[in-house]
Amino acid sequence: ANAFSCPNGWRVLGWPSLVGSWLSGEGFKDFVGVQGPSMMGFVPIYPHPGDNLVGRIGVAAVTAGPGVTNTVTAIKNAQMAESPLLLIGGAAATLQKGRGALQDIDQLSLFKTLCKTCVSVRAVRDIVPALRQAIVTAQSGTPGPVFVELPIDVLYPFHVVEKEIGGTKSGRGLRGKMVRWYLQNYIRNLFAGAWEPQDMSPLPVQVPLATEDEVGF
Numbered sequence: 001a002n003a004f005s006c007p008n009g010w011r012v013l014g015w016p017s018l019v020g021s022w023l024s025g026e027g028f029k030d031f032v033g034v035q036g037p038s039m040m041g042f043v044p045i046y047p048h049p050g051d052n053l054v055g056r057i058g059v060a061a062v063t064a065g066p067g068v069t070n071t072v073t074a075i076k077n078a079q080m081a082e083s084p085l086l087l088i089g090g091a092a093a094t095l096q097k098g099r100g101a102l103q104d105i106d107q108l109s110l111f112k113t114l115c116k117t118c119v120s121v122r123a124v125r126d127i128v129p130a131l132r133q134a135i136v137t138a139q140s141g142t143p144g145p146v147f148v149e150l151p152i153d154v155l156y157p158f159h160v161v162e163k164e165i166g167g168t169k170s171g172r173g174l175r176g177k178m179v180r181w182y183l184q185n186y187i188r189n190l191f192a193g194a195w196e197p198q199d200m201s202p203l204p205v206q207v208p209l210a211t212e213d214e215v216g217f
Contacts, residue, residue, distance in 0.1 A: 065103025124194035
């Protein structure tokens with residue numbers, strides 16, 4: 001399995017280096033590996049409830065379907081405790097959503113009432129911006145959980161995605177050629193700008209402060 005090394009020596013299996021390396025660079029250094037029948041990923045050690053006062057945030061990454069639904073209770077607890085938490089969940093490939101793919105459910109609707117924001121990433125170039133915005137949303141205002149969905153086609157390497165959904169090399173007839181044209185353009189857009197440098201610095205957190213009148217005696 002693919003892996004990246006965390007600063008404290010843990011090796012995180014199954015998640016691409018782009019996501020893991022960026023989280024490590026953001027200061028998430030204490031990771032605990034999690035592997036089971038319905039999830040495989042990593043869970044950085046969750047901060048103490050009081051740590052949200054000093055800007056710390058918890059992160060959990062799980063697979064699609066059962067891996068995501070198993071977190072519902074924990075996400076609700078984070079919402080009630082006003083604790084900042086980033087949940088990263090896998091999902092079926094974008095083209096296969098709603099078409100009977102394995103473990104495909106409407107995960108965004110499931111978490112709409114529990115999270116401050118729910119986002120599904122549609123292109124590789126949007127992974128880092130989505131994570132940056134999700135983290136600042138979780139910590140700004142009233143802290144709480146956020147959910148970022150990463151379909152497998154934005155996580156797998158280019159050659160794997162091209163092989164799986166690129167279509168046949170020579171489409172038969174007009175319909176086959178149109179389908180191949182559509183799939184090839186979909187893949188190009190999926191990876192467009194994926195290798196360009198991106199700003200990975202944290203966004204400023206908006207913390208509301210009480211006015212003098214509100215705290216005055």
